[in-house]
Amino acid sequence: MVTRSCSYAFLFLVAFQSTIIKGDIVLPPPPQCSPVPASTLEKIEFVLNLIVYEAEFFLRSSVGLGINDISPGLVQGPVPIGATVAELDNGTRNIIEEFGLSCVGHIRAIVDATVLNPPITRPQLNFSAQLFSGLINQVVNATLTPPFNIYANNNFLFAAVDASSLLRQYLTGIIPSIVGDDERRLVTGIAVDEAAVSGALRAQLYARVNSTVSPYTFTVANLSALIAQLVNQIAGCGMKDEGLIVPLQLGAENRTTTNVVPADVYSLAFSRSERDILRVLFGTGNATRPGGFFPRGFNGALFRRIQILGLS
Numbered sequence: 001m002v003t004r005s006c007s008y009a010f011l012f013l014v015a016f017q018s019t020i021i022k023g024d025i026v027l028p029p030p031p032q033c034s035p036v037p038a039s040t041l042e043k044i045e046f047v048l049n050l051i052v053y054e055a056e057f058f059l060r061s062s063v064g065l066g067i068n069d070i071s072p073g074l075v076q077g078p079v080p081i082g083a084t085v086a087e088l089d090n091g092t093r094n095i096i097e098e099f100g101l102s103c104v105g106h107i108r109a110i111v112d113a114t115v116l117n118p119p120i121t122r123p124q125l126n127f128s129a130q131l132f133s134g135l136i137n138q139v140v141n142a143t144l145t146p147p148f149n150i151y152a153n154n155n156f157l158f159a160a161v162d163a164s165s166l167l168r169q170y171l172t173g174i175i176p177s178i179v180g181d182d183e184r185r186l187v188t189g190i191a192v193d194e195a196a197v198s199g200a201l202r203a204q205l206y207a208r209v210n211s212t213v214s215p216y217t218f219t220v221a222n223l224s225a226l227i228a229q230l231v232n233q234i235a236g237c238g239m240k241d242e243g244l245i246v247p248l249q250l251g252a253e254n255r256t257t258t259n260v261v262p263a264d265v266y267s268l269a270f271s272r273s274e275r276d277i278l279r280v281l282f283g284t285g286n287a288t289r290p291g292g293f294f295p296r297g298f299n300g301a302l303f304r305r306i307q308i309l310g311l312s
């Protein structure tokens with residue numbers, strides 16, 4: 001009797017699973033977009049690079065403070081290059097500061113829950129205005145005059161949206177493979193918070209969607225679409241970034257052109273793997289050739305493995 005009900009349960013499970021699998025029409029990603037095999041700890045270590053980057057960038061640009069000013073001794077290593085307090089309206093400054101602070105909380109959560117102990121080694125970060133103006137020239141395929149200033153005129157929101165979006169995309173990708181209840185709770189807690197951050201920042205940008213980006217002629221909608229296009233091109237893993245206004249067939253249920261929260265045809269979150277993320281943040285389109293925001297690469301075993309294996 002016991003055996004029999006077990007086998008019914010088993011059959012039911014098989015039937016139920018195949019129903020779920022039916023919905024899973026996603027093809028396996030091409031090799032350059034696939035995750036690199038890594039332990040849960042190595043993935044969390046990789047995540048730390050992204051959280052430290054966002055924390056330093058948001059705090060320095062909103063209130064001129066770094067992680068250690070908020071939580072002394074939490075990080076060590078090279079001071080970020082080129083950080084500047086941005087010109088922001090007060091409401092925007094407040095939320096950028098809030099989100100920088102929440103990243104410090106996430107770092108503390110990681111050091112409390114794992115064997116990664118403080119001080120966490122900070123990767124070399126480059127926040128120089130010239131780096132952004134060069135990227136935006138690439139985005140618009142022209143040399144803008146005056147050069148685009150990421151630190152003027154609330155422009156910082158464009159960079160903030162992208163920083164939080166890459167972190168969210170990486171977290172989305174790793175959640176299913178995280179081993180251990182505590183670790184899964186940790187990573188999920190960070191991911192859901194970061195998804196909210198990303199949405200809140202996109203909503204800030206969306207509120208200005210029809211405005212021109214001063215002193216140029218293009219609008220916030222135009223620039224958001226062009227940035228997404230360049231990110232997708234450098235990452236080389238399909239369309240996972242989208243502008244704030246999209247053609248109907250990319251909008252939710254093909255019924256809207258607004259796109260505050262970018263997502264796939266089922267409105268499920270996009271994910272990006274390590275190499276995908278590295279290509280974009282290095283700006284080189286090559287996961288083993290550091291540059292851009294991380295001129296000396298990432299810290300941790302997963303990045304070292306990518307380098308040793310020469311995975312572009």
Ligand SMILES: *[C@@H]1O[C@H](CO)[C@@H](O)[C@H](O)[C@H]1NC(C)=O
Pocket residue numbers: 090
């Ligand atoms: C913005 O904040 C600054 C400093 O706290 C304050 O002096 C200024 O009046 C605020 N501006 C507005 C428009 O609220």
Ligand SMILES: *[C@@H]1O[C@H](CO)[C@@H](O)[C@H](O)[C@H]1NC(C)=O
Pocket residue numbers: 081126127128130131134295
């Ligand atoms: C930071 O970026 C700027 C602009 O691209 C560049 O000139 C500078 O060399 C970079 N710094 C480092 C340490 O990579």
Ligand SMILES: *[C@@H]1O[C@H](CO)[C@@H](O)[C@H](O)[C@H]1NC(C)=O
Pocket residue numbers: 141
């Ligand atoms: C970028 O601009 C150049 C020169 O104007 C042009 O030849 C090229 O086709 C443009 N590239 C793209 C991707 O639009």
Ligand SMILES: *[C@@H]1O[C@H](CO)[C@@H](O)[C@H](O)[C@H]1NC(C)=O
Pocket residue numbers: 206207208209210
């Ligand atoms: C932007 O302009 C379009 C077309 O005029 C309008 O439908 C839309 O409501 C505007 N969006 C915002 C956020 O102002």
Ligand SMILES: *[C@@H]1O[C@H](CO)[C@@H](O)[C@H](O)[C@H]1NC(C)=O
Pocket residue numbers: 219221222225
């Ligand atoms: C810029 O935005 C306008 C208005 O939404 C649109 O008509 C135009 O096609 C956009 N241009 C680019 C290059 O995206």
Ligand SMILES: *[C@@H]1O[C@H](CO)[C@@H](O)[C@H](O)[C@H]1NC(C)=O
Pocket residue numbers: 249253254265
């Ligand atoms: C929306 O359009 C896309 C691409 O054209 C298609 O794959 C998808 O099934 C459509 N979604 C709905 C809900 O009709």
Ligand SMILES: *[C@@H]1O[C@H](CO)[C@@H](O)[C@H](O)[C@H]1NC(C)=O
Pocket residue numbers: 286287288289312
């Ligand atoms: C990626 O960069 C590494 C290190 O600079 C280099 O050895 C390799 O050839 C590059 N790969 C590609 C495909 O460009």
